[in-house]
Amino acid sequence: MENTHHGESPSPDTPAPQQKNGKTDEQTIALTKARLAIDEVDAQIVELLKTRAQWVHEVGRIKKADNSPIFVPERETALLGKLNRLNAGVLPESSLQAIYREIISCSFFLEGGLTIAYLGPKGTWSHQAALKQFGKSCELIPCQSFKDVFDMVDRGKAQYGVVPIENSSEGSVTAVMDLFVTSSLKICAQINLNIRNSLMAAIPREHIRILYSHPQVLGQTRDWILRRYPNAELVETSSTTKASILAKENAAMGAASLGCPLAAELFGLNILEEDVQDQACNTTRFAVIGRQDTRPSGRDRTSLLIRIQHKPGTLAEVIDCFQRHGINLIRIESRPSKAINWEYVFHIDAVGHALESPLRETLEELEQHCSMLKILGSYADTDVV
Template identity: 45%
Template sequence: MDLEKLRKGIDRIDSKIVKSLNQRARLSQKIGRLKAKASKSVYSPDRERIVYEKVSSQNGGPLSNETLQAIYREIMSGSLALEKPLKIAYMGPPASFSNIAALKKFGSSVRYLPVNTITEVFAEVEHGRADYGVVPIENSIEGAINYTLDMFMESDLKICSEISLEISHNLLAKCRMDQIKRIYSNPNVIGQCRMWLEANLPRVELIEVTSTTKAAEMAVKERGAAAIGSGLAAECYGLNILARSIEDSPHNMTRFLVIGKTENKPTGKDKTSIMFSVKDRVGALHDMLVPFKKNRINLTKIESRPSKKKVWEYRFFVDMIGHHEDVRIKKAIKELEGICTNLKILGSYPIA
């Protein structure tokens, strides 16, 4: 079979794909109208999980599941835009890791709203100027993002979904490496590259800024300046990548949360996040953990933060496997309510 015949075969398949995609889009529009009548959110993380699982289960190759999921991410992004123009807030500017995480979750067909701080992400969603927000919650090297944890103390927004993003840091600049006098980046990012920086650029000044994209902006403006950021930041700002993958750990992951005003149905593969307060007394934390052990619930994360209301009073943030509607989790939370204060379910959502 010659090249021309193979290409004609692809053309015929492409015509069928376009027709099928538009048929799917028309069904999505009908679903959008039904959701609007019922005052339901157009974005459904539980349905998203089902679609990805079905696509993966039907995949006979040669395309990988990851490739198919990337294709369907854009298909669903286009469908969401047809159902209702969604606006997603994230800590910007564009090309930040929060932007990359948002694109990974929502695709390129929705509208994005870059803001300056995590606080502003929460505010945009709370005031209805954005439908959802994307915020970082923890990094596999640096640990929890305390700003995000603190915001949940005051906010009534729910966690709707999570995003796991593999982080790769690059040294970006207009100049040569031996001409670099200062390096800009987010403090967490600098921490994740500290050993490389000490080994390769020990005398260079490290300057903290709000985001890796802001760092890229500074590297463009200042002579002898460099930034640590993503490949997308290099592309957007016309910087050269002087060194790739300079992070100290090859397994550098950041977990992001999607925040909004909606709650999810159980999918069978969920995670639940809660927050509660305890007084500073002997055995307090032990007593809090007993209901989870008693009901055989797997806890995946425990973090504590000062409550900022009373001296030596702490808020605990706990992630567990399961949905808050599951019988065992319901029972554990009910028992926990009797021995703690200010318990709040932050949300149940599909595991990334």
């Protein structure tokens, strides 16, 4: 009988390839070969990570010698940008950044470690933001209030703190903004986090009579609540995690919570509905607060706190100053000074870095119109995480 030529059907007398677990011998061999190749690449990655760790130790030694900070936001921004360019879209950008977030977090640990304060307990959106920025190799300390976060950093019990400063639908977190008036701490970096709130409970949704959550989340889900639970009692809590704890404890009373879905896993609740926020693109901007000044990154934002002189047209002169220098203002709002009745301070976010033109010259000119000009920080204007 003639041999089968390429492209022809095999002879009925030719034995079929053996099959194991639904795979032919050829498939099994190819799969084994691919897995061995992956194993070899994994071994190379580990060796490269070990080499990287040696250089990280050296960087840590140099930083310790000249008392430089371990966390250098502008360096991190440049590194992640370079990695995205090297990747050229092969890996999902979010996956690549998540991998390197933990590599960078490990580097912090190897350089001596970082302690980060945030509004706790575990499971809050502040907790999620801290994990996104600093990873799992840093010590994360939950605090009971925003003031406690500031105090932890101010007293040196934590190198940095993570606090929310504004939400895309509810505006500024005024309790945090007011703390900057008297604090000497600076904004070193920002974290933009996409907030996707969930309805969580240990009871069926038709039994819900009480909704617990943080005031910001109740505001972000206001329309959804009116549609789904118009008669529910709304109870404000100090954090979304506290809301989930209360929902679990008071389940027999018809309690549920709104907040971070991680809380459902932590406290044994069921996620009854996801994405209950009124706006699909619901983003909260968090500030990393510390004592250091951040160097320019090439794409920066500067947060200012000013008190203007009590003269007609002074605020117009301040705005005109920014306009003449071509500075774009991202945000401007007033808050009571808390020092004198009916006296106000203005929080302003401007494009640019305080050390670079034209913002540097703008700030020098602004001092003529302000009784107080406080630079809360210049930092990289990062995108949504």
